[in-house]
Amino acid sequence: MRSDNHFRPSRRHVLGGAAAAGAMLAAPAVVRAQAKALKVAVVLPRSGLFAAAGQSCYRGAVVTPKVLADLGYSVELVHVDFESNVDVARTQTERAIAEGAQCVVGAFESGATLAMAQVCEQRQVPLIINIASVPQLTEQGYKYLVRNFLTNAQLVGNGLRLVKDLMAATSVPFKNAVFVHANDTFGTAQRAAMDRLFPAAEMPFPLLESIAYDPKAQDLAVEVTKIRALAPELVLVTTRSSDAIKLVRDMVRQRFEPKAIISPGSPGLYDEEFYQALGPLADFHLYNLPWANAKSPVTQALAAAYKTAHPTNRFEVDCFNAGFTFEAIMVGADAFKRAGTADGPTLMAAVKTTNIAEHVLTGGPIKFDEKGQNNNIQAAVVQNRNRTPTVVLPPDVAVAAPVLPMPPWQGRS
């Protein structure tokens, strides 16, 4: 039985309710779009396997708002630790966006960045990659993603070219080489790039073998024995800091001394954790990466702010991770300033038209191609000297001459 007093919604009521609900749902987006400072979620692996690098990026991020404020930008950062876990990266990015993040920066690790890219694409929030190199990131057609970092192919290609430059500069030839890499997302992508680019690079020595290892292995003794059996003069490595330590430790234990250990573009050999664990044994390793441009006023401002905020850390060691993280946040802040809104599509359109001439790392202006890739980043050859990364090539930016072959393990004080 129906009661005549029962409330029966009319079409007008339904439309009114729908409009009110829509306004309520849209309110956070409107508030976000009208914000005065860009709210950026900085998603990094501050604990877990990649903690050393994540903490290094984080130290750069925490000083960024002040440096950017002096440059006329306004950002508010939300720091997120994804614990070196891809699933945590995905869920924490979702959460950060739900809580009002208008832009996401991260994530140092390629696997996690891929997971975050899917979230940002669905939520139409710009993802600005600080460090992550797998090609898929800019090859899968993501519209809400840009990368101010090198791809695996660029890393390896630059790395091989700089190895040639190094041989020419020192007149030290290599008879042969072995490539050793972690079998994680980054490492296998580096392997694919190496397989493709090494033959094309016409290197004056053969690549004897590529050896994959589990980055979570408790030691790399068997791997080093395998390398030793091949007796290479050059060991090319793609590592993280914890496994770079294990690799060198086992090389020293097994008294295996190649002419050089060179990373054609990977972390591990320049982390503070690496220097502290290995002491003098951390010296003379080489890596081909973009490095801080000491002549840039932005670099100088970041270095000064960094030294004040982190007196116990060294900017010289952190400048790669801190610099790229700073630059990623700067890209977002610059786009926000030009767009005048944090509305996702408008902000992303502004990000795509970025053109920042003065920035931290070596290379030309920060600009993105139609895929969202910055192709203006320039690598340098950096060598550990007295546990400090020192640019040794190219000559125009070098502050010391490269030492090759590296001195024996024994006798290092």
Place this chain on the structure above:
Amino acid sequence: MFTPMLSIWLNVVVQGVLTGLLYGLMALGLSAIFGVVRLVNFAHGEFAVVAMYAAFVLFRAFGLDPLIAMVPIAAVFFVVGFALQRMLINSFVGRPDHEQFILLVGLAIVLVNAVLIVFGPDAQPANLPYAFDSYEVGPLIIDKVRVFAAVAALAVCAVLFGFFRFTSTGTAIRACADNLIGAAVVGLDVRRLYAVTFGIGLACVGAAGSLMVTIADAVPSLGPAYTLLAFTIVIIGGLGSMAGALVAGLLIGVSEALAGFLIAPSMKSMFSFALLVAVLVLRPQGLLGKKPA
């Protein structure tokens, strides 16, 4: 006399043997507990990780070498194991397997999270002063830390085998393992012997964890991997067979090293499981296990 390749092969085998001895010691505790109490300690690897952190803290705070710290850590673990068995686990003995499983998995989760809260998820290297040293014996180059750890593991195994063979408590424990009802009938205090066995099992894992920190960094996430490793070794060696655990530990250590060298280092752990499958198919009771009556 030795070609370069032969000396490399020898090195690989020796590395495998030294690592295998440590694996064997770790699995020994699990085997002893199962052999007597008939309970699988699914928190075994987590206890090993707690021991690694204990050794790490003693080294960093007091400069106590893990090879020495192993003794007090094993003693503390014995007391913890004894108390744990008396107060918590004893009431689960004889209950359905799934109840025991849930209890011990719960305990493992508590241990891992406690370590995470105290130390965080990052790897903690002990950085011993002799961590980079090695011995050169003919064509062999052997890590000093691995030699020390393996010798210490052998010493612990010898003490354990001696205890079970030559002491009255050890003989009583073996009697419990062989015939529980018979042991109770002749007046043995089975509950106390269970507690002693659990204590011995944890003391073994305490010693193994202390030694592990000399060759690997302490990380909370190692717990489940060590439990799985110990469980694999115990099944290959034969559930309840302590000699079997040692033999299987050596077998896994050597096969992983050879597989890593011959095939691909990143695939070496696959061979432990291949070995496990082979043993389960060809000799389900394990290499040195007894056939069920």
